[in-house]
Amino acid sequence: MDKNLMADLRGLEALLERTKTEAASFLNRLDELPPAVKATPRDALSLPEQGLGAEPSLRLFMDRYGQELGGSTGPRYFGFVQGGTTPAALAGDWMASTFDLNSSHPGSSAAPQVEQETLEMLRQLLALPETFSGSFVSGATMSNFVGLACARQWVARQLGVDVAEQGLYALGPIPTLSATPHSSTLKALSMLGMGRGSLVRVRGQPGREAMEVEALRAQLDSLGGKPCIVVASAGTVNTGDYDDLEAIGRLKERHPFWLHVDGAFGGLVACSPELAHLTRGMELADSVTVDAHKWLNVPYDSALQFTRHPELLLEIFRNNAPYLDVRQGPAPFADQGPENSRRFRALPAWLTLMAYGRSGYRDIIERDCRLARMLGERIAGSTAFELLAPVRLNIVCFTLRQEGGATQESIRAFLDRLRDDGRVFLSPTALDGVPGMRAALSNWRTTERDIETAWSALLETASQGRAAPVR
Amino acid sequence: MDKNLMADLRGLEALLERTKTEAASFLNRLDELPPAVKATPRDALSLPEQGLGAEPSLRLFMDRYGQELGGSTGPRYFGFVQGGTTPAALAGDWMASTFDLNSSHPGSSAAPQVEQETLEMLRQLLALPETFSGSFVSGATMSNFVGLACARQWVARQLGVDVAEQGLYALGPIPTLSATPHSSTLKALSMLGMGRGSLVRVRGQPGREAMEVEALRAQLDSLGGKPCIVVASAGTVNTGDYDDLEAIGRLKERHPFWLHVDGAFGGLVACSPELAHLTRGMELADSVTVDAHKWLNVPYDSALQFTRHPELLLEIFRNNAPYLDVRQGPAPFADQGPENSRRFRALPAWLTLMAYGRSGYRDIIERDCRLARMLGERIAGSTAFELLAPVRLNIVCFTLRQEGGATQESIRAFLDRLRDDGRVFLSPTALDGVPGMRAALSNWRTTERDIETAWSALLETASQGRAAPVR
Missing domain, CATH: 3.90.1150.170 (Aspartate Aminotransferase, domain 1)
Structure with missing residues (x-):
């Protein structure tokens, strides 16, 4: 063994003490x-x-x-x-x-179980119904990416295409409607092969970043039943504004769209009786983005994706063989999100x-x-x-x-x-x-x-x- | 302030001591x-x-x-x-x-500079030429994703399409040729909207996971000059086998393809005179994947992507306004990879x-x-x-x-x-x-x-x- 490695192995406890001292001093x-x-x-x-x-x-x-x-x-x-x-x-x-546990795979430690327990606590903090399940991702950009990947898979399914297998080639552009999307939504559209150009702006309310729901309704009408994606904001970065999630969600009764709610920081107000009215309707979303390294005040990199359609995650992100219906217990996290192995x-x-x-x-x-x-x-x-x-x-x-x-x-x-x-x-x-x-x-x-x-x-x-x- | 938060703020040093003791005991x-x-x-x-x-x-x-x-x-x-x-x-x-620094943005700490310095040291460890630049991603899956996103952008450019803006809709499937790709390559193809089905298998050498370069050449010939992607392995997961990167790279002289080398762990042998012959030709790659939480023995989540075409990263991953040529210094990491904010x-x-x-x-x-x-x-x-x-x-x-x-x-x-x-x-x-x-x-x-x-x-x-x- 290299002499420095050997010396550090012997002096590991002193090194941790020294690190702690530096950290405390900072x-x-x-x-x-x-x-x-x-x-x-x-x-x-x-x-x-x-x-x-x-x-x-x-x-x-x-x-x-x-x-x-x-x-x-x-x-x-x-x-x-x-x-x-x-x-x-x-x-x-x-x-x-x-x-240094890899928490993606069950069967070798309690880490995946701790992760499930944490996700359940976060679901409760966010007041999301039990129909939502989640997983950890590295940030809101990746969470928006996951939500929009599910949206892409869902829209294409309505049109008879399996994007995960066949790609987007057989489709026409998928409209993605939003009033004040975070810049990461455009970036995610680029990453997903859908193109930044597929974003369709919805008019905002006067002096607000929140969308005019009537304008959205008119745009959905004009699509004539073509499935699409709506990205709603629960807390815009410039003014902390919220789309009316409840009114938008109700439009799903008559129009086929996937509702993605970007609540990177704003979603967390659901835990405050004083502010929870802002996220009313979040339960109507198909996918939800929440950062943990923002208002939850945990270190980088940490964010959550929640969805009511976990079967789509497996279609897109499964790492190995297709899943059988006989599978027991929740799928490994490696098959539910972009990353295969990851930090605890x-x-x-x-x-x-x-x-x-x-x-x-x-x-x-x-x-x-x-x-x-x-x-x-x-x-x-x-x-x-x-x-x-x-x-x-x-x-x-x-x-x-x-x-x-x-x-x-x-x-x-x-x-x-x-x-x-x-x-x-x-x-x-x-x-x-x-x-x-x-x-x-x-x-x-x-x-x-x-x-x-x-x-x-x-x-x-x-x-x-x-x-x-x-x- | 909540009483627990207040108490922990006052007792922060004792908590660090206790944490250190638990860590040392483990x-x-x-x-x-x-x-x-x-x-x-x-x-x-x-x-x-x-x-x-x-x-x-x-x-x-x-x-x-x-x-x-x-x-x-x-x-x-x-x-x-x-x-x-x-x-x-x-x-x-x-x-x-x-x-808890966000190392993506320059101008508020030395973290981006430290990251550049680290990337430079890693480039030296990997014996990659100075034409390569890199950035940190969260793992090899994301690194393969970045490499293949660049490949996608490059291939489409040859065909007159800007995927980042227009999406993949106007294209036909992009062939991705490989002998023994890691499962994350298929997952990345799904995530990118290219579809797992775009993978084309190249015959392996008898009893090996390394590809038969003549078979690859024949497949490239049959594409008749259509641009495509080749994914080569520098260390397969089952047998630690290496594609002949040099022979594959030489095929670029006559065939238009993007060469992505997946060296998740195997790329690191470039630092050993005894083993470096295995990665000979890696410098001919357009993009390279290396994990850091594998053989570099740093904690999760840590991996590198290296490429000779950083301008493609900006097209795909830029988070805000398009970059001007007059921009000074390296682009913020937020514009060079999937994540906007991230851990140091x-x-x-x-x-x-x-x-x-x-x-x-x-x-x-x-x-x-x-x-x-x-x-x-x-x-x-x-x-x-x-x-x-x-x-x-x-x-x-x-x-x-x-x-x-x-x-x-x-x-x-x-x-x-x-x-x-x-x-x-x-x-x-x-x-x-x-x-x-x-x-x-x-x-x-x-x-x-x-x-x-x-x-x-x-x-x-x-x-x-x-x-x-x-x-």
Whole structure:
């Protein structure tokens, strides 16, 4: 055995201790760390011929990069819609790395059983009926991919084609109707061989990202009974808007379509009595996307796909021989989703659900929404910024108030200065063509004090280079 | 803040200590743990209304499942082709969970830079020329998916179609030629909308899984210049066989095809002077699949895709606006692969490459191959078992010597008894229709002593219920 491998095998416990110490040091500083950092360009290191051993390598990494990682898992990283990591989820992820179990195949450990149990708890958290079953995927993009793959298989079946076997060649384009789909829906259409061009836009309600259901109905009418796909949003990324899932779902009584609901983060509000009305009708979906590394606050990579049609998963994703009806028990996860082997992803979710329960998640979700409203009120009353949309959920979408209007460049420059200030991180966007930015509050650690800190940073950054301070 | 979240925030360091202790306890027992365990059926737990907090939840998990996880990351798990976790990779994975960085987007941390650096080190380890660039994906199935998505885009381009935009509808089936593709190639064809039926088998060499290059040439001739895809294997799962990549690559001079090389585990032998001849010609590929959670011994989920045509990745996987030629620096990883956001997957690979270097990986790979030959010799000289193929790499493919021949059932029963014995774990297979089993040696911890232990377990399990002991 290589001498470094041998030495590390003997010193494994000391290495774990050292790793824990580094981790604790990072987490203890998390509240003060800049949420994001611009990295210095460097010449890349080459593969060493002889290695350094684990501990010197960890030191080298921390020396070289430790100051430029950023505290994106901390309380004032408001970029994208990115969750943090609860303590229980972090412990679970460490143990998942340690066990390094492949949870796809039954018969060699309890991991597949833990995964089923976790999926059942998540189904309960999402208030989905028992007709839904799920599996873990690596993120919302892959979950949308799985949902749309099922939709593709279902639509083609209505037309007498088995896409999994025959491909899409014998079909005409499958219309995919949506008002404000996440960019990953277009990406999934590309990946699936359906083409980005198969997306058909449905008109939104005035001043909203939610679709005009009457417009959808008219479009479905015009398809004259041709089966198609509808992608509804449960929480849009720019304004946290929701399609009327119940009204859309009712259209299925008269029109043949597959309803896919993208609830990457917004689906989770189903656990809050205060907000659950937003997801009413989600049970009418054929497939549902939910991220776990967003509002569930488990580490990357973790998301869920739920569907009422698991038999389609097997047609598309089975890895080996066709399934027999006599098969007992649930199908291996390897046959239900894109990945064959995969990490014991359920464990961080199992631990965090058990540790904080429904009430813990209500707390995170309702608090983040309350804090977003608070930030929204500051912006609404400000001379420096203006809201681009009402604060509906956990997202504040706003722009710089400046003569001639904000531009992509002025937003970019402002956000770079804000990042370099180090107190808060936001990401850029555009709403109806207007350049702006978003604060997405999705972290269990964020408190009122963080909003105060973030607001000071926003105002001070906006003041820079101006004659008079802004407010 | 929920009282459990608050308590765990205050006690985070103690929780990490407790997690480390559990992890060390597991790893200290790894050599004695059964590599695989059959799980007891249990009623699933429900989502608790109030949580228990992190530490009691961890205790509950270990009490409930701790005895049924199995030591699959230990030295005698020979199932599938599953690597273990080097100490440096484990430390890296813990830190990746702790930082919880999304490494897809540049501009907010050094993570994308570390990923580039890691990819460069891996390119060097794989001895691929500088014309190749790569990115991390979650496993070999997704890597094959990416390679074949590029192939699909390339073939359609030759025919004047942009699949990413227009879909596959305007095309006829795209032939995908291969001799012994991994099952994930068929699954990827299904996912891509190309259909499993588009796979065209190429004859293998007598008694080999490697393709008959003359047969491929004849099939390409018969396509009369129609562009197509060839999937070559660098390490088949059953016998560790390699296609002649150089001879296949040379056919590109006269025939238009995309060459995808599936080197999920076998690609890594490029780092061993003893074995590198097997991957000769890999540089002629258009895309290459390599797993990291196999022979690189980093935790799940980790694999690489490499390609010489990164512009196709952007066409297929770009998440937002089309890329302009004026763009500076490498494209964000979100636009280069299936996932938009993802874990800081490069970190465990960075640390293990730095810790053990090229020589450490040579040690692991050459040792596993030597030990496989050793086990193969035992089997060749045995009355209980017989080899189904020569031991070419790190895989021993064999079957039970029994009257009338082994059946799927007798193999299944034998492997269940072997798993329950607890010393070694193997997975079932069939080679040319003959039911058998495989020992795949892919772990850095495996030593000669483990082969002795495994051999005793195999013989004793084969003896059970027989009048005379086998040998």
